[in-house]
Amino acid sequence: MKNRILVAILPVLACFAFLPGAQAQVCQDGCDAGLFNAFQGTDALKSGASIGVGNAAFGWRALFFNDGNFNTGIGGGALALTTSGANNTAVGAAALLLNVAGSNNTAVGTDALVNSTADANTAMGSFSFFNNLGGIENVAVGFNALNANVGGSFSVAVGFNALVLATGAQNTAVGDNALALLTTGGLNTAIGDLAGFSYSGGESGNIVIGALSANGSVGVAGDNNTIRIGDNLLPTDIPTPQCFIGGIAANSQTWNGVTVCQVTVNFFGHLGFDCVNPENRQIVPAAHQPMLNDKVEKLQASNAKLRATVTRQQRQIDELTADLQRVSAQLEVRKPATKVVVNKP
Numbered sequence: 001m002k003n004r005i006l007v008a009i010l011p012v013l014a015c016f017a018f019l020p021g022a023q024a025q026v027c028q029d030g031c032d033a034g035l036f037n038a039f040q041g042t043d044a045l046k047s048g049a050s051i052g053v054g055n056a057a058f059g060w061r062a063l064f065f066n067d068g069n070f071n072t073g074i075g076g077g078a079l080a081l082t083t084s085g086a087n088n089t090a091v092g093a094a095a096l097l098l099n100v101a102g103s104n105n106t107a108v109g110t111d112a113l114v115n116s117t118a119d120a121n122t123a124m125g126s127f128s129f130f131n132n133l134g135g136i137e138n139v140a141v142g143f144n145a146l147n148a149n150v151g152g153s154f155s156v157a158v159g160f161n162a163l164v165l166a167t168g169a170q171n172t173a174v175g176d177n178a179l180a181l182l183t184t185g186g187l188n189t190a191i192g193d194l195a196g197f198s199y200s201g202g203e204s205g206n207i208v209i210g211a212l213s214a215n216g217s218v219g220v221a222g223d224n225n226t227i228r229i230g231d232n233l234l235p236t237d238i239p240t241p242q243c244f245i246g247g248i249a250a251n252s253q254t255w256n257g258v259t260v261c262q263v264t265v266n267f268f269g270h271l272g273f274d275c276v277n278p279e280n281r282q283i284v285p286a287a288h289q290p291m292l293n294d295k296v297e298k299l300q301a302s303n304a305k306l307r308a309t310v311t312r313q314q315r316q317i318d319e320l321t322a323d324l325q326r327v328s329a330q331l332e333v334r335k336p337a338t339k340v341v342v343n344k345p
Helices: 002-016 287-336
Strands: 039-040 056-058 072-074 089-091 104-109 120-123 137-141 156-157 173-176 188-193 207-209 227-229 262-266 271-276
Touching: none
Parallel strands: 039 056, 056 072, 072 089, 089 104, 104 120, 120 137, 137 156, 156 173, 173 188, 188 207, 207 227
Antiparallel strands: 262 271
């Protein structure tokens, strides 16, 4: 891929040689064009037009067309086509090569921000932010980070291939291949190696934290406004995954069926709530001891009443049984004696 891109760029650089007034001119060490400019290298800062103020160009045709101010280009073709842009810094072959009027950009690495024409972008890493055209205020750190972004703005990509295919806006990806397959989606945040890797379209408004989170687990495709934290961990994993979140156990709440309900979780780690079956909850003893004690006391009182009721009913049953036995005995006594009839011949 790198070789194909360089082959595509070399003809652009080579065509400079055929432009009027672009004959090779070598500037020796220490050459200063005045107005606080410094340049070194064949045709560096040497377009024949105004070369601006406070610029520094080091490398073959670095800042070749420049007439802006306070630009720094280090490397062959660095900032070569910039004209009116200002306050740009390009370090690396062809870094910010096609930037024409963009300002306040920083590009470090071969072909970093090579196609950029916008403002206030930062790219560090070979081919990082390669295709930016109109996006502003983006940050790309890592090989191929934000490589395909064309017009998206306000995104941050840190890591190898982070947001490599993304064209949306306001995404944040930190980690190798984080949100690597996302395309048009925006307002996503993914932190961790391969975090959000299964998002491959226009998923938006998601928060993904943890290596491999949102990576092939159930329900990932088409996520929107979803939070996934370590959702690649399953109950069957060894050792068994656990989750601890501070600031919760210290705040007890009384269930009332309207504003406070119990939190539930299914096999896949999907959180929800239940306001119908409040007694089907578990209480953290340390945080809810008074409530637990009250429930225990009520349960004990209820059990005591139940035992008393059972005892009273058993006594009544015993009395009824005794009465039945007495009545049965009296009936036996009152029965007439059995007569035997003998037939005589």
